[in-house]
Amino acid sequence: MAAVSSSSSSSESNEANSKWLDAHYDPMANLYTFSSCIALADLHGDGEYKLVVGDLGMAGHTMRLKVYRGTGLASESTLLDLPSAVVTFLMDQNEPRTPAVAVTSGPFVYVYKNLRPYFKFTLPPLDANPLELDVWEQAKEDMIDPLTLKEMLEGIRDKAEIPLSVRSLRFLAQDVPEMENFVNLHKGQPIKRQMTLPSVPAFLDVMGQFDVEYRVTVACRDGSIYILRRESKRPKYCIELSAQPVGLVRVHKNIVAGCSDETLQGYTQKGKKLWTVYLPAPLMTMSLLDQKSRGFQAVMVGLANQEVHMYRDKNLVDIIRTQDVVTSICFGRYGREDNTLIMTTKGGGLIIKILKRTAVFEEKDTSLGPPVAQSIRLSVPKKTRLYVDQTLRERENAVAMHRVFQMDLYRLRLMAARAYVKALESSLVPVTSTLQEPLKMNAVVQGIGPTFKLTLHIQNTSAGRPSINLLVSFLYDQSLYAMKRAFFKAPMLVPGLNYPIETFVECLSDKGISDVIKVFVLREGQSMPLLTAHINMPVSEGLVAA
Secondary structure (H helix, E strand, O other): OOOOOOOOOOOOHHHHHEEEEEEEEEOOOOOOOOOOOOOEEEOOOOOOEEEEEEEEOOOOOOOOOEEEEEEEEEEEEEEEOOOOOEEEOOOOOOOOOEEEEEEEEEEEEEEOOEEEEEEEEEEOOOOHHHHHHHHHHHHHHHOOHHHHHHHHHHHHHHHHOOOOHHHHHHOOOOHHHHHHHHHHHHHHOOOEEEOOOOOOOOEEEEEEOOOOEEEEEEEEEOOOOEEEEOOOOOEEEEOOOOEEEEEEEEEEEEEEEEEEOOEEEEEOOOOOOOEEEEEEEEEEEEEEEEEOOOOOEEEEEEEEOOOOEEEEOOEEEEEOOOOOOOEEEEEEEOOOOOOEEEEEEEEOOOEEEEEEEOOOOOEEEEEEEEHHHHHHOOOOOOOOHHHHHHHHHHHHHHHHHHHHHHHHHHHHHHHHHHHHHHHHHHOOEEEEOOOOOOEEEEEEOOOOOOOEEEEEEEEOOOOOOOOOOOEEEOOOOOEEEOOOOOOOOOOOOOOOEEEEOOOOOOOOOOOOOEEEEEEEEEEEOOOOOEEEEEEOOOOOOOOOOO
């Protein structure tokens, strides 16, 4: 298939960085469908794969089975009912091997051979509840009125082991004025029952062979996933989801379900939960990307924010931005390209992209949550004799060891509390502990000696009250240092501003020793300092010769 780009919204830089080539975009294709109603198949056995779409017929259009070749519509035929899924399969051994198209709708499967109606298969009905049959027989003979019929069916539904048919359930959902018309319309028709699951199925996934072993995974409207195996009358496993299912995809032997609470959840085929990914927008559709040439499989998720995210397990490996919200996704061979991505949008558009042959999906965790390394199992060494002896000692002296641990813990907490109180009482913290004078201070020493420049940065952290009448004092060894300004008055501190206060310190010793200079910030008339800082002076490089 020739790559014909008709999208003008994406820039050249985005296309160069993307792993996909823009092959075709038709916003007026009038395709309204779901991922389950799209299939790719070599319908004529000539090696050129076609796109088969079960169109739902929205926006004033009728329901049709459409076939696309390249970028254009090759043929279309009218469907009798609303399609729920479209698949292709081989039904004979004749050469060339051309597949047939099966379209499901309600309890019927319509088979098309050479794109012409070939066969209609009806699912075999199950035995209905005998009490339900008797009640509807009485309604047919006009022996009971609709209200009595409603009460009797409700009693059967609450106690009977065999569930009611679709007709009875629809009757119970009717309003009282509409019940009589419903009974008159349906009482002469036979009762059929076609479901054995606890709830109405919404998504299906089938794996295996019918004559050997198969596994059917069903996501139902009750927010659960049921797994059935061959010759099992009841579901083998049940997975309770956190919300209603929006999509279902099987990746290798794992099950990936998309839910309406904007999450993507992974499970094993026995129902054990593996991981959860939180999506940035509501999920619209899901599909499987199977790159058979490299053995790469990933889950493609269409979101309501006009993005398609691609996940391998819980790792986000690629993001595709589209012109509209994507409602269906299909990946496979189209035309003569092996890796083609086909999407339809909410507005009926058709998007076709081709995966670049040089594209490589990086195996890195870009999603929210714990890192990938956390899920890697540690290489735990084997138990040694020392480990076993230590375990026995801990088991025998567990109470005494716990008491010693608690005593040490209390002693550590006490020492930390005492040190904290001492720092508050002596104002040895860089931030004041009183709300009346919220101040903070830090000091910077510059120079190599014997003269050093000492800069104090003082800031008022209050909301709107300035600080006034503050004094700054220095305490030091006068045999080692000399200061021109050892005591002075600080300026008024406006809230939020940083005030640098500079002074000079001269080292009087040439013996290569240093000491600590203490800085006090006080308020006039008070002996307790508001802030105290200890400045470790550097060693002077020596006195400068006169």
